[in-house]
Amino acid sequence: MDTLESSIREESERTIRATKEKEISEIKEMEEACAIDIENFGKKIETETAAKIAEELSKLENKSLLERKKFKLRAIEAFITHIVEDAVKEIRDNNPRYKTFLLDAAVHAAEQIQGRVEVSLTEDDRIFEKEMKEALNAAGSNRNIFIHEDKKIKWGGCIVHDEPGGRIFDNSIERIYFRKSLTIRREVMRILKQQGFVV
């Protein structure tokens, strides 16, 4: 009886020991597998994050490059607008050639018109009205000359209308600037580059 009991006990203990050993080895295996999985997952996340960071950095770099480019253009444009306004003011206020330009522009246009001549000027330029009439009369005889103020002209110059011919001779400073704006912008840019303000 004793032998049977001890034999059963021994067998049970051996089974329990084997089960425990198996359990330990399985847990160890699982832990190792988990560790490998965790390591792989970590590496994968690290690679993905690094790639994402690189991608986002590249996007930011590109964006900043573009924004810098746009900012530079905006700054130059604002500078050009500013100096053009100053220059226009200077032409009207202080340039002795302005009156000659104004009269020449009106006369040159009137020479191409038969009959009625209508000239638009700014309010300030109406001080040249008398001289302009004389110049237009000298340019062609028997003319009907009308000179009036046009609020749409802001920077100076004149607009000559040929109503029967369906033509307008526009020599307002705004229009001249518009026509020459590309050349002016280029020239300003060239000077800015020369002076080292723009790379």
Next chain:
Amino acid sequence: MSIEVEYTKLSGISGPLIFVEGVKGVGYGEIVEIRDGSSEIRIGQTLEVDEQRAVVQVFEGTRGLSMKDMRITFVGKSLEIPVDRDMLGRVFDGLGRPIDGAPQVITDSMMNVNGLPINPWSREYPRDFIQTGISAIDGMNTLIRGQKLPIFSGSGMPHNLIAAQIARQARILSAEEEFTVIFAAMGVKFDVARFFIDSLEESGVLTHSAIFLSLADAPSIERLITPRVALTLAEHLAFNEGMHVLVILTDMTNYCESLRELSSSRGEVPSRKGYPGYLYSDLASIHERAGRLKDHKGSITQVPILTMPSDDISHPVPDLTGYITEGQIVLERELFNKGIYPPIAGLPSLSRLMKDGIGEERTRKDHAEVAAQLFAMYAKVKRIRALAAIVGEEELSELDKDYLTFGTSFEKQFLSQGYEENRSIEQTLNIGWKMLSLLPKDELYRICTEDIQRYYIPETECS
């Protein structure tokens, strides 16, 4: 003293056309500025001139213009745009004016949008490979620098996705040469335009791209200028700056429809489906601006995209385009319905210049053979599928069944790829070999033994 003359006598407005009376010294094709009471200035072009009258086509359309206050100025030259390297990274409207909130670039270079006629003798034969990262194109219909290779699509098919993917992924293999993408969209919806801008911006390629957008709500006449404006910048970058430029034009069908609209407004005698008789030469004036020049480093490669109305490849637009271009990439609705992206049809697609841009030192020695073999096998798959539809798959021989397996794998693994997936030519050819290895070596009759020994994957490894 030169004084600007503005004309105010108009005898009529008809669609995008205005008729100006009493004009003197006006030239054909001269650019015209149109002003009405508002400060807005519209741009147009002289289409016809006689002694006293000029017909002007207004690019921005005539809607809202009043005959009463209108002033017309003939500028004295053809349409020119400023061109500069600084235009890269910017977004412009269909006439080349910036719409990204920054001013126009300041440059000394102005170029006529109609381009300079290229002396045929000074042209150089297109060579060298452009990698698009799309297997169906790189492997079987290779795009070559200086080539014009259109994509023929259909309504609802993913041509915009493919165009964006090409724009994002396209590159040349030699790192020292500069590569840039110019994208011109004509008659596209706002969401499509936004998609293109976002796609290029997010992938970081916008810095070396320029986008020209003529949206669907823009006057249709503007679309006639958009591809020319884009190509003008491309010519500057390619032939003055020595860059390799890929120009993507979408959708050329919208362009042709604008041409039809204008032709109809002018009362011209219509040709096929109402398109003008000069549709071919007009398209040629755009597509022939692609190429390479002797003594110039750069190149212009064109990928025009057009949607075939009712998937009809014999429609005048794809038909005439096909005469001008050097091959075509056709999108197939059957593949699209199977969920395959990109649904590039294997058999009707063709790159006529492929042979001159691939092979040893360009792509890989076996490229031409692999492409030819895949093409031949896929053609056989199509025949076997037709046979199987009649006799049933069970009646086919074992070899024919292998071909069917090859066909399915070819569509699912070689043709099909992700929108974000950028495959190198090496990867493409390796996938091609994986597909070829599904069939016995004896069937590879277009490939030399040496290459079969080197690249063929034995059945055990293959499975």
